[in-house]
Amino acid sequence: xxxxxxxxxxxxxxxxxxxxxxxxxxxxxxxxxxxxxxxxxxxxxxxxxxxxxxxxxxxxxxxxxxxxxxxxxxxxxxxxxxxxxxxxxxxxxxxxxxxxxxxxxxxxxxxxxxxxxxxxxxxxxxxxxxxxxxxxxxxxxxxxxxxxxxxxxxxxxxxxxxxxxxxxxxxxxxxxxxxxxxxxxxxxxxxxxxxxxxxxxxxxxxxxxxxxxxxxxxxxxxxxxxxxxxxxxxxxxxxxxxxxxxxxxxxxxxxxxxxxxxxxxxxxxxxxxxxxxxxxxxxxxxxxxxxxxxxxxxxxxxxxxxxxxxxxxxxxxxxxxxxxxxxxxxxxxxxxxxxxxxxxxxxxxxxxxxxxxxxxxxxxxxxxxxxxxxxxxxxxxxxxxxxxxxxxxxxxxxxxxxxxxxxxxxxxxxxxxxxxxxxxxxxxxxxxxxxx
Amino acid sequence: xxxxxxxxxxxxxxxxxxxxxxxxxxxxxxxxxxxxxxxxxxxxxxxxxxxxxxxxxxxxxxxxxxxxxxxxxxxxxxxxxxxxxxxxxxxxxxxxxxxxxxxxxxxxxxxxxxxxxxxxxxxxxxxxxxxxxxxxxxxxxxxxxxxxxxxxxxxxxxxxxxxxxxxxxxxxxxxxxxxxxxxxxxxxxxxxxxxxxxxxxxxxxxxxxxxxxxxxxxxxxxxxxxxxxxxxxxxxxxxxxxxxxxxxxxxxxxxxxxxxxxxxxxxxxxxxxxxxxxxxxxxxxxxxxxxxxx
Numbered sequence: 001x002x003x004x005x006x007x008x009x010x011x012x013x014x015x016x017x018x019x020x021x022x023x024x025x026x027x028x029x030x031x032x033x034x035x036x037x038x039x040x041x042x043x044x045x046x047x048x049x050x051x052x053x054x055x056x057x058x059x060x061x062x063x064x065x066x067x068x069x070x071x072x073x074x075x076x077x078x079x080x081x082x083x084x085x086x087x088x089x090x091x092x093x094x095x096x097x098x099x100x101x102x103x104x105x106x107x108x109x110x111x112x113x114x115x116x117x118x119x120x121x122x123x124x125x126x127x128x129x130x131x132x133x134x135x136x137x138x139x140x141x142x143x144x145x146x147x148x149x150x151x152x153x154x155x156x157x158x159x160x161x162x163x164x165x166x167x168x169x170x171x172x173x174x175x176x177x178x179x180x181x182x183x184x185x186x187x188x189x190x191x192x193x194x195x196x197x198x199x200x201x202x203x204x205x206x207x208x209x210x211x212x213x214x215x216x217x218x219x220x221x222x223x224x225x226x227x228x229x230x231x232x233x234x235x236x237x238x239x240x241x242x243x244x245x246x247x248x249x250x251x252x253x254x255x256x257x258x259x260x261x262x263x264x265x266x267x268x269x270x271x272x273x274x275x276x277x278x279x280x281x282x283x284x285x286x287x288x289x290x291x292x293x294x295x296x297x298x299x300x301x302x303x304x305x306x307x308x309x310x311x312x313x314x315x316x317x318x319x320x321x322x323x324x325x326x327x328x329x330x331x332x333x334x335x336x337x338x339x340x341x342x343x344x345x346x347x348x349x350x351x352x353x354x355x356x357x358x359x360x361x362x363x364x365x366x367x368x369x370x371x372x373x374x375x376x377x378x379x380x381x382x383x384x385x386x387x388x389x390x391x392x393x394x395x396x397x398x399x400x401x402x403x404x405x406x407x408x409x410x411x412x413x414x415x416x417x418x419x420x421x422x423x424x425x426x427x428x429x430x431x432x433x434x435x436x
Numbered sequence: 437x438x439x440x441x442x443x444x445x446x447x448x449x450x451x452x453x454x455x456x457x458x459x460x461x462x463x464x465x466x467x468x469x470x471x472x473x474x475x476x477x478x479x480x481x482x483x484x485x486x487x488x489x490x491x492x493x494x495x496x497x498x499x500x501x502x503x504x505x506x507x508x509x510x511x512x513x514x515x516x517x518x519x520x521x522x523x524x525x526x527x528x529x530x531x532x533x534x535x536x537x538x539x540x541x542x543x544x545x546x547x548x549x550x551x552x553x554x555x556x557x558x559x560x561x562x563x564x565x566x567x568x569x570x571x572x573x574x575x576x577x578x579x580x581x582x583x584x585x586x587x588x589x590x591x592x593x594x595x596x597x598x599x600x601x602x603x604x605x606x607x608x609x610x611x612x613x614x615x616x617x618x619x620x621x622x623x624x625x626x627x628x629x630x631x632x633x634x635x636x637x638x639x640x641x642x643x644x645x646x647x648x649x650x651x652x653x654x655x656x657x658x659x660x661x662x663x664x665x666x667x668x669x670x671x672x673x674x675x676x677x678x679x680x681x682x683x684x685x686x687x688x689x690x691x692x693x694x695x696x697x698x699x700x701x702x703x704x705x706x707x708x709x710x711x712x713x714x715x716x717x718x719x720x721x722x723x724x725x726x727x728x729x730x
Contacts, residue, residue: 071693078483095481095696102482187577243587250586251568253676259568396695406677410587433697435478 028324029083030060033069033309037277038143041345049331056324065254066309067395070095073314077102082314084325087142089309090197091394093130094217096312097138098392104313104322106329107137112319113326121333121351125303125377129388130310133219139310140329143347145274146304146373147198149173149289155267156287158185166289173268173292174238174247180267181247188249188266190242191257195250195405196398197307198270198291200227203235205305205386206376207297217390222434225397225426228419231297236408236415243409250409253402261286273373274308276346288369290376304376305388308347348374393433397426468709474702481696493703502679503687503704510662510683513597517665518657520601522650525608530638532609533616543613550606554664558671561599585673589680592673596681599672600665607660608653615649616642655719663712684708 034042039062046058063069066089073086088096096103110117117137119127126141153163159180167173177189192198204211209231214223242248249266251257261269262282270291279286293300313325331337338354341347343363349355355374358364364371391397401422408418443449475493479486497503532542549557564572567584576583585591619642627637666685669675675682675690682690688708692701 067694074481074696098480099482099484101484249567250584252586253674256568263569265568393695396697399690399694403676403678406587410589410677412678 025055025057026320026324028056028058028085028321028328030058030085030087030311030328031063031069031073031083032060032087033063033066033089034087034143035062037281038274038345041277041341045332045337045341048337049328052331053327056327058324058328066092073312077314080316082316084317084321085311085313085328087309088139088312090129090307091398093139093310094221094390094392094394097132097390098221102315103138104315104317105132105136105138106140106311106313109313109322110326110329112322113330114323115326115330121353123348123350123352123355123374123378125382126306126348126350128382129306139312140332141306141308141310141350142332143274143308143341143345144306144310144350145272145308145347146306146377147194147202147270147291148273148369148372148376149291150261150269150271150275150279151287151289152186152261152264152267153285153287155180155185155264159183159267163287166287167268168290168292169295170235170238170292171295174242177242177247177268178245181245186264186267187246188260189247190268191249191251191260191266192270193251193255193257193272193275194307195253196401198272199236199239199405200232200401201389202291202304202307203232204389205303205382206291206293206301207231208299208302208383208385209297210385211389212391215384215387218387221390221392223391223430225423225430228416228423231294233415233419235294236405236419240408240411240415244411250406253398272307273346273348277344288372290372299383301376301379302386303378303380303382304373305386306348306377343370346370346373348377391430391433393429396429396433400425400429471702471705471709474698475706476699477702478699481698489699493699494707497700497703497707502682505679506682506684506687509593509679509681510685513593513600513665513681513683514658514661516593516597517600517604517661518654520597521604521608521657522653524601525605525653526612526646526650528605529609529612529616530642532613543609546609547606549603550610552603554600554603554667555671556667557603558596558599558668561595561602561668562672565595585677587677589677592677592681596665596669596672599668600661603668604657604660608657611649611653612646615646619645655715659712659715659719662715663708 030042030046032042042060042062046060050057063072066087069086070088070092073082073088076082082102107117119135119137122141123144126144127137130139130141131137149166151166156163156176159176160183161176161179167176173190180186180189201211203209204216204227209229210216210226212223212225212227214220217223239248243250249257249260251260255271255275257266257269258271258275258278260266261271262279262284264284290301291304311329313322333351335351335353335357338349338351339358339361342349342354342358349358359371404413404418404422404425407413408415413421476488476490477486478489478493528546532539532546535542552560562570564570565583565585567573567586573583582588583591585595623641623645624637627641632640662683663685665683666689669681669683669686670689673681675686684704685708688701688704691697691704
């Protein structure tokens with residue numbers, strides 16, 4: 001028995017060593033921040049890519065929330081062990097753009113992989129956001145989203161509202177929310193995730209209001225925040241008043257408020273279209289609508305600006321590895337993958353072809369509301385107020401805004417004071433971050 | 437008997453110390469020196485451009501109203517946590533002493549929470565009191581309490597203090613039990629014979645004799661509240677609402693790892709290092725001497 005095994009082992013070893021050149025796969029590390037339903041999507045994509053070819057292997061690893069992932073990447077770069085690909089959220093874009101020498105532009109990576117990068121194939125609103133002012137695409141848009149309105153159809157019916165007609169404007173939303181609370185259909189009428197991204201950045205673009213000078217920081221890193229205009233103040237004062245009446249409920253600084261809709265506490269929610277996966281999984285009777293606007297705002301509704309995240313490639317890896325990254329991006333941008341990503345996750349398709357294919361398949365007729373985030377972003381040519389928001393310290397600016405909003409919602413200050421403080425403090429922080 | 441041990445070989449003591457010294461050097465001296473260096477620099481997050489700025493980071497930090505606010509928050513948080521943890525542990529220890537049957541079980545159960553990591557303790561309290569999903573939040577709201585620690589400063593502070601103190605009660609309990617056992621029975625019995633009631637015996641004999649333990653625990657609890665509660669605050673409030681629960685340690689993290697201002701964050705951690713050195717010195721100079729471990 002003992003001896004019979006040995007030749008078998010030897011031949012197995014011989015077979016392995018003979019076969020090993022074929023197994024010399026190049027590993028591509030992909031750090032990401034996708035949890036829950038979206039994490040399954042990442043794992044599936046990596047598995048499919050790895051099965052589709054034998055030269056490269058993509059290894060995804062979850063690194064925590066968006067800020068935690070960014071920090072992990074920065075720490076790894078400083079320790080000279082950066083991953084190949086890292087997912088960075090929209091607000092980290094300014095930070096990454098400032099890091100010339102640490103990142104390799106995606107346009108360059110694709111060229112190395114023998115691809116020609118054709119900008120016209122991609123959705124322009126998204127590529128513009130992730131490109132330099134000169135038009136070189138720096139990162140690969142992975143999950144782009146746009147804020148939309150979610151509502152609980154059962155609550156609407158109970159409160160005597162039409163469950164098939166989501167409110168269009170902010171005054172209509174406020175009225176519906178009050179009616180829901182008054183009728184007892186739910187404890188809270190309205191809530192919102194990301195008061196910074198949705199309430200300020202997208203609110204400004206969608207109502208064609210200026211967030212900051214220099215095209216909200218896109219034309220120059222040195223700019224002034226101007227988001228304390230009368231309409232901005234009016235909107236936040238409305239929210240503060242509703243909070244006092246307990247019609248509006250604050251959920252937290254990021255996407256915590258989504259739980260308030262899913263649990264049935266609140267009836268109307270403004271949240272990223274990327275949050276759709278969890279809403280669908282919850283099995284609730286939900287409806288979708290466009291992001292509300294103010295009818296008195298000139299040109300509103302204008303267009304929304306992309307949120308979500310993009311994939312950045314770190315500098316300092318070998319050409320062979322960059323070829324693998326290029327292959328992976330090619331795989332990601334294929335019509336089949338993009339269409340599916342869009343349809344299961346609520347994120348926007350990155351390429352026009354994928355959008356056309358989804359439309360041709362009749363998906364939007366069967367799933368009303370699912371085209372909304374794309375139409376919101378592509379409906380009109382952007383103005384200087386609605387191309388995007390970029391600042392080298394956008395995470396910090398949002399932190400300041402959150403602090404001021406929380407003081408306002410707690411009744412410690414008015415909307416005017418909150419927005420004035422947020423602008424003054426934000427301007428000072430921006431100047432400091434620019435090293436002035 | 438002399439406490440000095442004489443090694444026959446001159447090299448041996450150094451060899452025996454070497455592993456501990458190596459660990460201290462790698463995990464303390466090296467990072468501390470990095471922090472000192474970083475605190476004198478301004479640098480972009482990726483470390484691509486670095487300039488030496490001397491003490492500018494320190495001046496900026498000390499002139500920042502948010503930093504002073506954080507000092508205040510830390511003082512309130514630490515004192516409240518230490519007081520609550522001590523005030524709850526002492527009666528528990530006194531009562532656990534009186535239990536006749538199942539003493540071991542009670543003690544074990546009371547020591548249990550100490551094994552829970554701060555971040556987990558924070559999550560437990562968050563699950564109970566989070567306004568979106570917390571069980572107790574629903575109960576409080578249903579009973580007409582406007583419970584919303586996401587917006588109300590006082591409630592947020594109360595929540596982090598409760599979570600931080602809850603974890604520390606076990607530790608204090610353990611030391612109080614040891615302290616109580618060290619009090620000579622004869623003193624208490626003599627007082628009882630003289631007609632002193634239970635509360636009076638506690639007030640005039642037990643509590644004064646426990647003073648060294650209490651003082652030791654006060655210092656240890658303050659240090660704990662200062663430096664070991666990051667996990668609780670990160671899990672429960674993340675420094676909010678506004679900056680109502682942003683302690684000094686949390687601000688170091690927030691400025692360094694969220695706002696990516698490494699110089700300012702390093703300067704703050706150097707200041708904190710000074711505070712720890714001072715507190716430790718006080719502890720060694722005044723406290724260690726007077727504590728009698730039962």
